[in-house]
Amino acid sequence: MDISIMGRDIMDRKIISVSRKRQITIPLQFYKHLDLGNEVECLLEDGKIIIQPLHRGPSEFSVEILKDLVSQGYSGDELIEQFETQNKNIKKAVTNMLKEADAIAAGEKPGATFDEIFGSED
Numbered sequence: 001m002d003i004s005i006m007g008r009d010i011m012d013r014k015i016i017s018v019s020r021k022r023q024i025t026i027p028l029q030f031y032k033h034l035d036l037g038n039e040v041e042c043l044l045e046d047g048k049i050i051i052q053p054l055h056r057g058p059s060e061f062s063v064e065i066l067k068d069l070v071s072q073g074y075s076g077d078e079l080i081e082q083f084e085t086q087n088k089n090i091k092k093a094v095t096n097m098l099k100e101a102d103a104i105a106a107g108e109k110p111g112a113t114f115d116e117i118f119g120s121e122d
Helices: 028-034 062-071 076-105 114-118
Strands: 003-005 008-010 040-045 048-053
Touching: 062 076
Parallel strands: none
Antiparallel strands: 003 008, 040 048
16 A cells, blocks of 8 residues: 655555564565665664665775776785775775764864865965
């Protein structure tokens, strides 16, 4: 049964229990429809918990990382090892940037000015 609420289509609505350990069980039809695996991504957005499939694909920077490593002379197993290291470093950097952005948005930390980022025109 499809329901439309405020312009949004909702496939089905289920009330689920939360255990004393704060655990929930995802209804089987939702699990199958979203093709969920062993892990999901959980987001807090506008007072709602959003649970969505976790897609762990290659980083958006994979091609750039590989080009840089090849230009540095890496190949074979050494290339793979260096790629894995650089890819992990990118993920850590993005996570840190997101934490910093959240702190700035929450007013816990001041943001940088335009001149601090790009320098003054003088």
